Each structure stands twice: as C-alpha cells, then as structure tokens.
Amino acid sequence: MRWVKGAALIVATVIPFILPEAYLYILGLAYIFALMVISWDLMVGYTGQVNLGHTTFVGLGAYIAALLQTPLRTGIALHPAISIVTGGAAASAVGLVIGIITLRLRGYYFALVTAILPLVFMQTVFIWRELFGGEEGFTIENTLFTTTLEKYCFSLVVLVASLFVMKKIVDSRIGLRFMAVRDSEELAESLGINTTRYKVLAFVLSSFFAGIAGAMVVNYRFTVSPELYGVPLMLLIILSAVLGGLGTLYGPLIGAIVIYLAKNWWLGDIIRALSLPINDEIVLYAILIAVGILMPEGLYHELKGRWVKSISSGEK
C-alpha cells in the first residue's frame, strides 16, 4: 500500500509540467475540497456522529481569514499565512462551543442542530452586510500567491500535511477511542471512556481543518462569498466521503478528488456530448443513492477487498 501513496505523490508533483494551467487551477481547488471532505470523515467516519453543518466551519474560516486580509473593511491586514491559521482556529473555537452544547444530545439532535447552523451563519452574512459583504461577497486585498502554479503547490502541501496529521491522530490511542465511540457508545462508556469529551475533540479537530480549507479557498480565488456556507457544498462533501468510504481518510480523499473533477471537468462535457436532458447534479445524486444502498462501505473498502483478494490469489 505504501508505495501507492508514494507514486500518487510523485504524480501530483509532476502534473504541473503536463497539465495546462486551467486544469491545474481546478486540481488545486480539488485538493482544498478534499481537505474539507477528509476533515468531515474524521468526525463522521471515526466517531459516527453525523455532522450536517460542516460548511459552517468552512464558511467561518473563509470569512475570518478574508476579513483579516481586507483592511478596507476591518482596518486589519495580516499576513495571509497567519490569517489562514486564524481562520482555522476561529472555526475550531466555534466548533468547541457548539460541540460542548450539542454533543451531549443523541445523534439525531446533533444532526438537526448542525443542519440548521449554516443557515443561521449565512443569515449573519446578509444582516451585517457592511462587514460581510452580503450575497455578493467581497474581494480580499493582500494575497500570498498570484500564479496558478504557486497556488497549486500550496494546496498540495497543505493537503498532504493535514492528511499526515489526521492519520497520525486516528492511528493513535485517541483514534481508537473515537472508533470505540462509533462502534458502541454504551460499551465505551462502561469501559470508562468519556465519550462526550472524545466527540468534542473530534469535532474541534474536524472544524479546524474545515476552517483552514475555507481560508485557503479565499486565498485561491481572492474573493469570498456566502455559498461557502451552503447546502450544495455540504451535500457534495457527504457524497464524496460516502463514495470513498467513511472512516478511512484515504477513501474520502480519492472520493473528493474524483467527484470534484467530475463535477467541474468532465461530467458536464460527457452529458453535453451525449445530449442528455439531465444535468450533472442528477447523475451525482443518483450515484450517491446507488452507493448508499449497494456499497455502503464505499469504494475504498471495495477496492481494498479486491486488491487483497487478487494478491492472495495471484501470489504463486
């Protein structure tokens, strides 16, 4: 398995020399999207708590970072790297507060409250328009990277680093506790594990990386807008994670990149070429339903299972 990761890394570093700039731009955005998806998996796949409001933190990270980089609105101008980290920290702080309050509740209450959250935050963007820019969003002023190549490399680096950190966490004792909460909360409690504490921890970590991803989008596009809080983004995240396989980190990573590229690159072309009277969203949702019913473990486990089988049967 290990050399597959190595090979993937090599491909990722070599690609800038092959791909035209426009596609590199999309790929870089795909990496940021993947970060959103993996961080969601950290919470949902490993602790089993369904978080329907992940985009709250993406949006929070984005707006905080954007505001810190636009002196016209706030009088502050921080270095982009600092504002990105601050965005993540602010998102995780909010995650902490919300986590402490809601994770005491049963699963579906948590799902509901988190589902409502992004809507509430989106309203704040409209109501306090002078600061947040309303529906149109606003442009930020000082940025770190200007060429697509720089942006791509930055996304790649941040993605790899975050993935590394998250993998370390799930492979550690903390990760084991997460999974204990997911597999049987009652059993975990009876073993003396403070399930609420671990759920909150997962939530805080998950929202931190989501916030970072949001802040990165802003530095990529130079603009911020309320759709980062939106439901369509949340659904895309869910689709990617489920497709890839919850609770594996690598599955959602692959799922995210595949789905993002599909949605923004070739799915539209295929549909147009075949002149089908549908749009790409319909295809994606149909896939999600099929995967949910037929392959609930996700692609990662399917492929891994086949791989293992072919190894054990292929080895002579």
Place this chain on the structure above:
Amino acid sequence: MRHAKAVLTLLILVAAITALCAQPEKAEREKVIIGVIGPMAVPEGQAEEKAVKLAVEEINAQGGILGYKVEVVVGDTKLDSNTATSEFRRLATVENADVIIGGFSSGVMTAMMETMAETKTLFLADASSPSHAQKVEQNYEKYKYWFRVSQNNGSTFALDLADMVKFLRDSGYEVKKVYVIRDEHVWTDPVIEALKPLLEEMGVKIVKDVKIPRGYSEYEQLILEAENLNADLIMPILAISGTGDILVKQWATLKPNLLLAGHDLSAIDAEFYEKTNGMANYEIFIADGGALVTAPPTEKCREFVEAYKAKYGHYPESHQAYGAYDAVYLYKMVVEMAAENGEKDPFDPDVLVKYLERFNASNPVQLTRTIAFYDNHDLMWGDEYVRNWISQWQDGKQYIIYPPSVANGELKLPPWIQK
C-alpha cells in the same frame, strides 16, 4: 507481477490525463472563438447561450468575421464563484476564446473579473452591480476589458422608478405615499438611496421600507399594512427573493385599494402570467435590459425575437438574450473597424477596448437596443439609449406604457381600485 499491473495502471492514468488536456501549439489563426459563460441550469444562462449561437449562425452564413469562421464555446458557472472562475479560465486559456460574453449574477461576476484581469480577455458582460463599473474606474488598466452590455447599472432603477411615479401621476393616478418592499441584498441599497431624494422632490413619501429575505412568502400581512397606512402603491424592488409571484398573487387576491408597481425580475419572465394563473394582471414593472418580447424597441430587435422563436420554438426566456446577441454583433463591428483602420492584430483585446470606447454618448450603435458606453464602460442610460421601460401586464401580454417613444400600450387600472 502485481507491481507491474499497478505501475501500468498508473502510467495509463497519466497518459489519459495528458491526452485529455494536451493542446496543440497556437499557430496561425484559423477561426474566431466566442465564449459564452453563465449559469446554464437557469433561463438567464440558457438564453445567453442560445442568443449567442443564433448570432454566430447568422454571421457565419454571411461569411464570418473578416472571413474567419466563428465558433462558440460554452462555460457553466453554476452560480458558484469557484466554478465560474475555473470555467472562465478554461474558456480563456484552453479554448482560446477571443472574447467572452455573459456572466449573470453580480457576486459571481466580481470573482470572474479577477480572472479576466489575469487572462486579459475581452468580457462583454451582464449583471447590474455598480461595483463592477467602479472597479474599472478605480483601476482602469487592470479591468478595462470589461464592458456592461446587457442591462443598466442597478442604480439607474431609481431613475426609472421615479419616472414611473411621475408617469402615474400625469396619467391621473395620484401618488403621495409609497410602501416599499425590497430584497435584503446589497443591490437594493444604492437604488433606495438614489430614489429617496427623487421622490421627496415630487412630494412623495415612503411610508415604510420593508426588507425581505430570500424565499419570503408572507406578503399578505405587508399588503394589509400598506392599505392601513393609506399607501397609493406598493413598490417592489425585487430580483433575488424569488417570490415575486407570491406577492402579485396575494395582491390580486386581497384586492387592496393600491397599485402594485415597481421592479420585479420575475414579472419580466414571459411565462409569468401563466405561472400565476393570470393573477399577474395589472402589475406594473420595469423591463430590465431595455427590450420586451411584445415590445421590441428597434427593427433589428423585432427580427431577432422572431428568428429566436423560429430557431428555438419559443421567445427569449430572459432579457439577457438581447444583451448577448448584441454583444456578438458589437464584437464583429469593432474587429472590422480595427481591420479597416489597418491595425496589425484586429483581434487584440487591448486594441479592441479602444474601439469599443468609441461608442459613447454622441456615437451610439443601434442593435437590438441602442448601445453606448460611459467612461467607466457602463451601459448608457436614457430614452435614446437603454433604459428600463415602464411596462404592464394586461390580459396575458406585456405592454410598454412609458416613455411614449416606445410605448405600445396605455396604463390600465385594476377594476377594484377606487381613486
């Protein structure tokens, strides 16, 4: 053995990606490429695409631009800024579009202007936010490739709304008090700011200014309140609320003693009357973009509307169609002008910007509407140029009732009004 299989898969993957994106070196020009970008899932984007394709078909039938065949490439913004910037970039750098037309939706436009500045592509745009023209003013060299073609700057709505009130008065319907219902959105603020002093001058008072969030539906309470405050009309300033049909429906059901007159984007839709089961009758609205299917302001516009119907089976589904069609012909005109003047590269965006700027107040061009630009590349507003005609739904059809130079109908008051 198992290593080889996987390595092979990886190589194939890399080769596939390369093949998908490898572009031949750009050598001699073989054709002209026009890009259309917009949200293709909604009528605005679809109308833009169809109008551009219609124009290109016509132009190719007459020999193309400077003898080159014209091709159309399409980008879908999905009303999302990330997607829009990627698509714009793709059209500009991968498809090598010479000019990009469209946009729709101010927020997404703001994001795309950044990409436009990077790729230095001519952008003949729509969307109405004044902030876009402001960018050109503040940083000309960076944003000069942008020109607003489809409709006027949002703040001109105030001028049209004030004229509408004046027209109602002149027609015998006294207006002293106005009840405003507007979108909770940054676009309505400059409109109301500009509108207030104009109304004050006429002695008209705004008795209440209500902001509604997107998807709002409880208009009945507001209508009843307006009646209680003795307002003479309810003035909607709506575009993104998406519920203008509910407003007109509830107004027609309650039959209050006041008119419904203002800006409602959904009322411009040709199927609005049908979708509201006829309740839209007597609503007065202003027609963005300066053209209506049933009231084309120029001969060319009338021809365009019929050609559109002939090719697609229905009339233009949104006013963006006129702007997109005009943009294509505008582009053709300036390229030909540049070639005539002996420019080395008549397709160079920096050169074409200068020629587009020649269409100013004293030198407008008549396409489906009469087009001219201000210094900041905004679309010129006025009776002889483009303005948002005051119109009214009457018995299933849209009529322009003001100004007289283009009017093809008269003001009709709803039968339940007693003034």
Place this chain on the structure above:
Amino acid sequence: MIETLIKIFLFGAVVGGIWGLVASGFSLIFGVSRILNFAHGAAFVSSAFLAYALVNEGYSLYFAVLAGLMLAAVIGVVVYALTKPVREREVMVIIVTLAFALLVQQILLILFGDRGVSVEPFVKGVAEIGGVKVTHMRLLSFVLAIICLTALEVFITKTNLGKKVMATSQDSRAAMMVGIDIEKMFLLVMVLSSLLAGFAGILYAQIFAVNSEVSLRALIYAFAIVILGGLGSLRGSIAASFIVGYILVITITLLGARWSEFVMLLTIVAILVVKPTGLFGVEE
C-alpha cells in the same frame, strides 16, 4: 391594538396549520420506524408541481389535486423501498433520503425552471374578521388542516390499525412477536405521511407558491418542528407547528420581515439547547 392581536392570531393559526400537516407526517415516520426521512420535502413540492402542470393542460382542479396526492403516495413508496436495505445505519438513511430529495429537486428544476408555480385556489375571495382581511383560501386551509390532524389522531388512537401502528412505534420487536407485520406498518406510515405532506404542499401552493428550493426549506421546518415538539410525539409536533407559526408571524409584525427566519431558527436552537428532548418529547 386589538386588530394586531386578531391579525397575529389568525395568520399564525393558518401558517401553523399547514406546517402541522407536514410535521405530523414526518413525526409519524420517525416515531414508528425511526427513519429520518429527508425526502419528506420532495412529496411536499412534487404534488403541487404535478397539480399545476395538469391544470395547465386543461384538467379540472380536483382531478389535478388527486393526481398530485397520488404522486405523493408513490414517492412514499419509493422512499420506503430505498430505505429498507439500510434501515439499520442511521448515517446511510440520512444520506440516501437526502440524495433522493435532491434528485427530485433537480428533476423539478429541469422540468419547470427555477421560477415558482402556484395552483389555482379551491376558493377565491376575501373575508373580513374583526376588521382584518383574511382570504377564504387561508381559512379553508386552516379548517382542512384541523380536520386532517384530528382524523389522524382518531386513526392512531381509536382504530385497530392505528393501534398496531402505535405498537410498532413503541417497540417494533415486541410488535413483531405479537404477530404484527411491521413491514406493512412501515409502508403504511410512509405512504400516509407522504400523503399528508403532499396535501399540505398543494394548500401551500394555493396560498403562496412553490419552487424547487421550497422542498429543502419545508424539510427543515418539518424537522425543526418535530424535534421541538419531541420526537415520537404526534401531539407535540402539532403543538410545535403552531408555536412556530406564531413565532414567525409575531416576528414579522413586531421586528420586521427580514428577521422572520433568523429568529425562528435561533429560537429552535435555543429551545433545543435547554430542553433537548423537545417540549413534549419522551425520554429514550
């Protein structure tokens, strides 16, 4: 002053009534089969769209409405079929039903565009109650909603079939052991609740209008109301829907239209934080 109170009373009641129909269906499904049916909003809007389309083609209003209700029932059956294999995994149920809801939303978007449509009202005209103008349609919807909800309550508590449904909701394994076909119960409940939602959708489209976005919005309201009232308590959901209706109307009257949704969402979150099991909820 009196007029304002009358206005609030009347308007709040009507809004509450319609949402009560939607929420009661949602509550029924969750109470009985523990399924969080995110596709509930799909039944709500689809029936209205079909009714609109048929009326446009020239069919009579009543036929169109009936067809719309049929469609809602069919959607109920489809959701039942989709969720049957994954009922054990909460995450999957949410995901599958949510994806289905969005699929329907996209289909409606393609068929009808993103502008709203309304259905011809059953009755036209305006009445005056205590000096306040209320449309006949609003009054009728209120009456119809009360009738439906009462019928539902009677069905659940008085009829044999209803009691079987209740038994399944309290303990599905015990119900199975006593010989109740729980699969039939699940299917029945799914169809019944979708019918309620579909009917509410048609009423909604007669007073207001529906577009493809409304389905998600209806879902969130239904979800919020049911949780507010307490999961598994039908009466709780009905009470909660009126509370929500009144909060909405009061906010519009006192604070202004722009705050309506924000305040309502915030109130729901606040109540949940203080009393997580909802107002009338049964502790699990």
